[in-house]
Amino acid sequence: xxxxxxxxxxxxxxxxxxxxxxxxxxxxxxxxxxxxxxxxxxxxxxxxxxxxxxxxxxxxxxxxxxxxxxxxxxxxxxxxxxxxxxxxxxxxxxxxxxxxxxxxxxxxxxxxxxxxxxxxxxxxxxxxxxxxxxxxxxxxxxxxxxxxxxxxxxxxxxxxxxxxxxxxxxxxxxxxxxxxxxxxxxxxxxxxxxxxxxxxxxxxxxxxxxxxxxxxxxxxxxxxxxxxxxxxxxxxxxxxxxxxxxxxxxxxxxxxxxxxxxxxxxxxxxxxxxxxxxxxxxxxxxxxxxxxxxxxxxxxxxxxxxxxxxxxxxxxxxxxxxxxxxxxxxxxxxxxxxxxxxxxxxxxxxxxxxxxxxxxxxxxxxxxxxxxxxxxxxxxxxxxxxxxxxxxxxxxxxxxxxxxxxxxxxxxxxxxxxxxxxxxxxxxxxxxxxxxxxxxxxxxxxxxxxxxxxxxxxxxxxxxxxxxxxxxxxxxxxxxxxxxxxxxxxxxxxxxxxxxxxxxxxxxxxxxxxxxxxxxxxxxxxxxxxxxxxxxxxxxxxxxxxxxxxxxxxxxxxxxxxxxxxxxxxxxxxxxxxxxxxxxxxxxxxxxxxxxxxxxxxxxxxxxxxxx
Numbered sequence: 315x316x317x318x319x320x321x322x323x324x325x326x327x328x329x330x331x332x333x334x335x336x337x338x339x340x341x342x343x344x345x346x347x348x349x350x351x352x353x354x355x356x357x358x359x360x361x362x363x364x365x366x367x368x369x370x371x372x373x374x375x376x377x378x379x380x381x382x383x384x385x386x387x388x389x390x391x392x393x394x395x396x397x398x399x400x401x402x403x404x405x406x407x408x409x410x411x412x413x414x415x416x417x418x419x420x421x422x423x424x425x426x427x428x429x430x431x432x433x434x435x436x437x438x439x440x441x442x443x444x445x446x447x448x449x450x451x452x453x454x455x456x457x458x459x460x461x462x463x464x465x466x467x468x469x470x471x472x473x474x475x476x477x478x479x480x481x482x483x484x485x486x487x488x489x490x491x492x493x494x495x496x497x498x499x500x501x502x503x504x505x506x507x508x509x510x511x512x513x514x515x516x517x518x519x520x521x522x523x524x525x526x527x528x529x530x531x532x533x534x535x536x537x538x539x540x541x542x543x544x545x546x547x548x549x550x551x552x553x554x555x556x557x558x559x560x561x562x563x564x565x566x567x568x569x570x571x572x573x574x575x576x577x578x579x580x581x582x583x584x585x586x587x588x589x590x591x592x593x594x595x596x597x598x599x600x601x602x603x604x605x606x607x608x609x610x611x612x613x614x615x616x617x618x619x620x621x622x623x624x625x626x627x628x629x630x631x632x633x634x635x636x637x638x639x640x641x642x643x644x645x646x647x648x649x650x651x652x653x654x655x656x657x658x659x660x661x662x663x664x665x666x667x668x669x670x671x672x673x674x675x676x677x678x679x680x681x682x683x684x685x686x687x688x689x690x691x692x693x694x695x696x697x698x699x700x701x702x703x704x705x706x707x708x709x710x711x712x713x714x715x716x717x718x719x720x721x722x723x724x725x726x727x728x729x730x731x732x733x734x735x736x737x738x739x740x741x742x743x744x745x746x747x748x749x750x751x752x753x754x755x756x757x758x759x760x761x762x763x764x765x766x767x768x769x770x771x772x773x774x775x776x777x778x779x780x781x782x783x784x785x786x787x788x789x790x791x792x793x794x795x796x797x798x799x800x801x802x803x804x805x806x807x808x809x810x811x812x813x814x815x816x817x818x819x820x821x822x823x824x825x826x827x828x829x830x831x832x833x834x835x836x837x838x839x840x841x842x843x844x845x846x847x848x849x850x851x852x853x854x855x856x857x858x859x860x861x862x863x864x865x866x867x868x869x870x871x872x873x874x875x876x877x878x879x880x881x882x883x884x885x886x887x888x889x890x891x892x893x894x895x896x897x898x899x900x901x902x903x904x905x906x907x908x909x910x911x912x913x914x915x916x917x918x919x920x921x922x923x924x925x926x
Contacts, residue, residue: 331537332362334468335384335394339411340403340424342370342379345457349401350381351719352461352482356474357385358548358721360540366719367393369909370658378407387541391832393718395914398536401464402428403443403457420534422463422523424456437534439467439526446518455515462519466527468538472520476513483508546721551689551711552619554722555645556581558693559617561725563732564643565591566616568605570598570624573657574713575647578619599624603631603644610640611771613735613761615697617643622664623653625708629671632706634773636676636796639749639757641700641707641735643693648712650908659908660713662828665884668708669857677797678706679809680857684831686720692854698733699808703799704756710856712879714910715829735759743767747778751791755798800858811854812863817847822924823871824850825864825900827885830877830911837916846924856885859892868896873923877903877916 336353340346347368354364365384371377384394400415401422402408408428415421417434425440432438441463447456458479465475480487487506494500505513527533549557556578559567567586569579583593596602602618609616620628625646635642646668650661668680679699683692689711696707738746738758743766750757757778760767770780775792777783803809816824816838826834831852838848851867853860868874868889876886883902890897903919905911 329535329537330398332360332385332387332539332541334386334399334536334538335382335397336399336401336464337397337411337415338381338383338401338403339378339407340457341407342377344403345454346379346403347381348482349457349461349464350383352475352478353464354383354385354548354719355478356465356470357383357538358546359474359478360470360538361543361545362387362538362541363390363546363721364548364719365390365393365721367714367910368717378404378410380407380411385538390720392836392913395912399464399467401460403460405429420467420536422460422467424460437530437532439463439523441519441522441526443519446522447515450511450514450518452511452515455512458512458515459519459522462516462521463523465516466520466523467534468536469534470538471540472517475516479512479516480509483512547724548719549686549722550577550717550719551683551686551715552577552647552717553581554686554689555619555693555709555711555716556585557725558690559643559697560585560589560591561690561727561730562615562694562697564615564617564693564697565589566594566606566609566614567591567618568594568596568602568609568616569618569620570596570602572599572621572624574649574716575619575621575624575645577716578645578647599627600631603628603635603642606642606644607631607635607638607640610635610642611638611762615641615643615701617645617697619645619647621647621649621657622655622667625664625667625671630673632678633672633674633676635706636672636678637773637775638771639704639759639796641697641704643696643700643707643709645693645709645711647716648710650713650906656908658713660715660829660879660910661906661908662710662712662830662879663881663884663906664710665856665880665888666882668710669888675793675797676706677800678708678857679703679800679803679855680708680710681811681854682710682828682856683715684828684852684854686715686718687722687725688831688854689715690725694730695854698731699803701735702733702756702808703803704735704759705799710828712829737761738764738767748780749776749778749792749795751778751795753798754802755795756802757795804858804860804862809855809858809860810863811860812851812867814849814851816849817842818849820847820849821871821873822846822848822920823867823874824848824877824916824920825867825874825885825889826850826852826877827856828852830879830916833911833913834877834916836913837920840913840917841920844921846920848920857888859888861892864889865893868893868899872899873901874899875901875903875919875923877905877911877919879905879910881906
């Protein structure tokens, strides 16, 4: 077991103990991501933290996949700026990513497929993964050979990987064993063929690397060793969205598959029936939100998840939910570009649509989780806000947050309090007015079937009783009532969400949102090491703008950087509209390449701003 003393000793010996960024690249569909995930599982079994990032083509098979994995005993906030190790399985993967690797990195490559490896790296290790896989009986296991070599390069206990392989193939192994038993060819204690061949591939890769290392008379400096502590759970942002919705009492989900949101539906399909709920894959996104609107009208907590093009189709139904004053939740896992764009790449390009899209004036609340853990809690908040204020709530994640794996604490469910929907009193039911004009803007809601709670529900403008009215003063008063909810929520403090980070005595501020949270925290620490202090805010509520929270921060600084992953500076524009008197202080920092910022990119922007 590693201790602080041992860690210090390892550092003085030039050993990187439990501190690693490894990048894998290879052909999509050949097990690169599976190998990366197995590595992550192995690190978590050692009680280490992990943080991953992957970028891959839109095709189901083919093209180059990159999977980056960072691990450390301490909490991790990003995938890391640069990698220590590069494990590459194909020539295309090498050609695409080798130039990004620093010269002090270690390169492990499939010697059967990768040629011309540069000698600028600290060390290179060619393992004939394809040939070794053939020797053990199945060329498909070449990435498993690579996994064994990586385990040896990191000086890890191979039994951890053996256990993970047995777990990974448990379902297929069970089937193979059952078939062999039926034929009478099964011997007790024998591994299923799929497990046996992968174990052989793993071991041959491990032994080959150990031999290489011995022959070179040098050892890699990486050591991954178990430490004491509670083992974390591994989750993606999408998984935490699904679990958060369940914990928030959601019992109806309807959706249509779309990258990168589909995992949410798949997760809910596993668990929702156990809680008495329903998951429906419907014909398109319009139908999905229609189901959600209907379920909410029936009194149930319901939501859908999609990506930008899917939200476009939902806009008319979103307006209906606004007019009916129904609580609904929509998760938009953003991806790059308009139209089909780059479905497997990340971007923060849907904020305008989330805040403003629709015909007429339709109020809504827009939230953005900041971390994988936050994805869980933002869903609890989204459902509570939707129920309390009877408005649509949109939750903006993005591809990098939706798909990445992190080691996270199990949520403390005792902290969850569910906000009830306002229902009419007995007296109110005597002359029930579903859309009663109230000081808060929120009116009592009677679930269909409630005695005395009968009312009209229509997308046409209506009076307090739901009766269709086109009178100018009715539309004015009902519009004001619907929007008054947002001001009520701000005044009640229900949309407060900032968590300052950095030094409040700084001369420069940063205001950002969503998945840039950890990246900017790490950048703030990087510049702090150079004597530059910065204060950073990352509000979870993007719309409406919570002016009482942000105004003191904006007034405090001469310059406020607003980094975001889009071309137009969508959050920056919303802020400038809300604070025209402070607009000149707000400075854009944009990236729109389908990739997240790196901490050093933000740190460079900070240094440029303070030196200007």
